[in-house]
Amino acid sequence: MQWPTASELGALIKLPEGYRFEFLRRADVRALAAALGRWHPDIAIGGAICYLRETFYADQVYFEGGQDRDVMVVVFVQGQDLVGMWSLEKEPDSLTLYARLIVIDPMHRSAKLASNVMPIAESMGRAMGAGLIFGAATLKIPHMQRALETVGWQFVGFSSGYDQEMVSPGVVKRVFEAVYCKVLVPEEDLVQPDPKNLTPRARALWEAICGDTAPAVGHRP
């Protein structure tokens, strides 16, 4: 399960005029970490805090041409300026992709850079052999939920207390998040659970969320 090259990624991603993307370079790590703190101060609390630490990039992030690693970071650039980032993590054993983080400089959010890359994540996943891509959306604001639903990701439930957020100045609490996924394989490759193996509660939730799995099956020949 190999990350695409920059040129392969370039063939998939079409950004608005004036913007381009690049794999994160080691020389840009410090600038990106600093920019993330400005663009999205909430990142200082919770699971994405690692993106503020240079050691995280040194230890876990893939740099083009370097050792294969499970976390990829792409940056969006305008001129010479970093204006956003997108990070995915691959799980080779389960052939899945985890959409970890996407942050855009507030000054450039009208360019809809995030909306441009969502569908690309699926194309990239398929090209890498992934069968599923998934991610979590904050319930603090509805934007990411809407963005994921717009590109056809299926809402599959809530993660109870999975991550932490600062809910008011100085107050950190564990929060619910919405979990979304997109199945990348044909429907015939997806096993439906036998109802007898589901508890009544699990069966009710299955019917409510997955009764019609068509939206989750995003295979395109």
Add this chain to the structure above:
Amino acid sequence: MRWPSAQAIAALSPLPAGYRYAQFGRADIAPLMSSVKEWHPGIAVGVNSCYLREDCRRRFKSEPPRRSNFEPGVEADFEIVSCG
């Protein structure tokens, strides 16, 4: 976040007579992989297949929401088997 010691786990959740928790060591890797494959052949496919490789390294801090590492077929005559 630090994992508890085997003694601390034992204090939290005592096992039936005759069983004990033991700290997993490098010398246990090969026998464990062999046993897990025998106990739970289904593990050869999927996310937990890494437990059949000596270079298995599981993520914890970035672990997305997912099922517990406890696997089916693990409870028989109080023989609890889990490597997760």
